[in-house]
Amino acid sequence: MLRSRTIDGCARRILDTTGRHSAAGLVLALAVLAAGAVTGLAQPSGQAGTRPGGFVDVEPHSLGVGDPAPALAIGQWIKGEPIESFVEGRVYAVEFWATWCGPCIAGIPHLSEVQEKHKDHLDIVSVTSADPSNTLEAVTEFVAARDGEMGYRVAFDDLDRTSTSYMQAAGQNGIPCAFVIDKQGRVAWIGHPADPAFEGTIEAIIRDEFDPEAAVRERKLADERRARLEAAQRELHAAWNTGETETAFALADEIVGTDPQLMSSWAWWKFESLMVGVGEPARGQAYAKELMLGPYREDAQMLMRLAYGIADSIGVEGADLDLALDIAERAVALRLGQDSQTLATLAMVRLAREEYDEAVEVMQRAVDVAQTPEMRRHLENELEFYRFDRDMAARQKSRENE
Numbered sequence: 001m002l003r004s005r006t007i008d009g010c011a012r013r014i015l016d017t018t019g020r021h022s023a024a025g026l027v028l029a030l031a032v033l034a035a036g037a038v039t040g041l042a043q044p045s046g047q048a049g050t051r052p053g054g055f056v057d058v059e060p061h062s063l064g065v066g067d068p069a070p071a072l073a074i075g076q077w078i079k080g081e082p083i084e085s086f087v088e089g090r091v092y093a094v095e096f097w098a099t100w101c102g103p104c105i106a107g108i109p110h111l112s113e114v115q116e117k118h119k120d121h122l123d124i125v126s127v128t129s130a131d132p133s134n135t136l137e138a139v140t141e142f143v144a145a146r147d148g149e150m151g152y153r154v155a156f157d158d159l160d161r162t163s164t165s166y167m168q169a170a171g172q173n174g175i176p177c178a179f180v181i182d183k184q185g186r187v188a189w190i191g192h193p194a195d196p197a198f199e200g201t202i203e204a205i206i207r208d209e210f211d212p213e214a215a216v217r218e219r220k221l222a223d224e225r226r227a228r229l230e231a232a233q234r235e236l237h238a239a240w241n242t243g244e245t246e247t248a249f250a251l252a253d254e255i256v257g258t259d260p261q262l263m264s265s266w267a268w269w270k271f272e273s274l275m276v277g278v279g280e281p282a283r284g285q286a287y288a289k290e291l292m293l294g295p296y297r298e299d300a301q302m303l304m305r306l307a308y309g310i311a312d313s314i315g316v317e318g319a320d321l322d323l324a325l326d327i328a329e330r331a332v333a334l335r336l337g338q339d340s341q342t343l344a345t346l347a348m349v350r351l352a353r354e355e356y357d358e359a360v361e362v363m364q365r366a367v368d369v370a371q372t373p374e375m376r377r378h379l380e381n382e383l384e385f386y387r388f389d390r391d392m393a394a395r396q397k398s399r400e401n402e
Helices: 005-015 019-035 103-107 108-117 136-147 161-168 196-206 212-241 245-258 266-276 281-291 302-311 321-334 340-354 355-367 374-402
Strands: 076-079 092-095 122-129 153-157 178-180 187-191
Touching: 076 136, 092 161, 092 196, 103 108, 103 302, 108 122, 108 196, 122 161, 136 153, 136 374, 153 161, 178 196, 187 196, 187 212, 212 245, 245 266, 266 281, 266 302, 281 302, 281 321, 302 321, 302 340, 321 340, 340 355, 340 374, 355 374
Parallel strands: 092 122, 122 153
Antiparallel strands: 076 153, 092 178, 178 187
């Protein structure tokens, strides 16, 4: 176990220690968890056993590129006509996601664009499984609120059967994850839907230019790279547990360097470890600035997390709230000021800076653009606390001036 806070641990700490600002703590904690869900490599693997409904786990890595795509076993189709079977000559993409997954939400416009662009040849199915934060009610409400944005089929995998036959069988632990299925019903590609190869593979299949043998070779190389990454992560854990912190940080840099977007959870781990694990906040904040100016300059989700991480360390000597503000404002700008999570983060930074009027104004904007009724309720509750803080500060200032 690493001495630094894990992503899950960080979120629990937010929930436990935000005091009366627990609503924003919940929203931001979920965002932190979501942003860390990009890759399965950084996540603990599950234990074999029996899934809900008596569905037995399958052997990992039993599904790969070139294999026949498993049939979809769906509990409820939330949007779009059901797909009973894969029609020969048509292309399909089966994507796995969740309502709490930030990268999944960020990818919705891209999936809709790909579906619309190739609608004569392609059907995208977005599959989500049940968990305590991803109930049928929550998913239905989420999809209804974004009906105009999600231009593809959405399905609820209540018994985890489709997730098991795809994700677990392919050895995939992180979402979002997409499986492209060719005209013959075979798996043609597996990976993150933001990867250019996702749409590239779809287009090649549509044009009858897809080479399945080359795809198998490329997947083999990808699996070899994955194995090397897993080995590097084992080395990192071993180094950290034996006190070789600099070796662990160097390995984290190496892992992130292979693919900054897919390995973003390791960049976050290094930032958190510098801030808290080894107690070097100045170095941690310098690293945050490096990330903001470098690989994550266009990644609003990561920037939001970094800004929160700095502002949340206000009790730490040397917390750079100017840097937190710069990062938070960039995250908001990247989402065009229309994303409640980044706006709530900016409001939290403003509050940490004791800029009470600005904090209230930004939190109101977050409420106005909340993506779901549940998030809106949480943010409205938090807004009341922000107003209370503003009024208390004003009264205190008035007393001091008397």
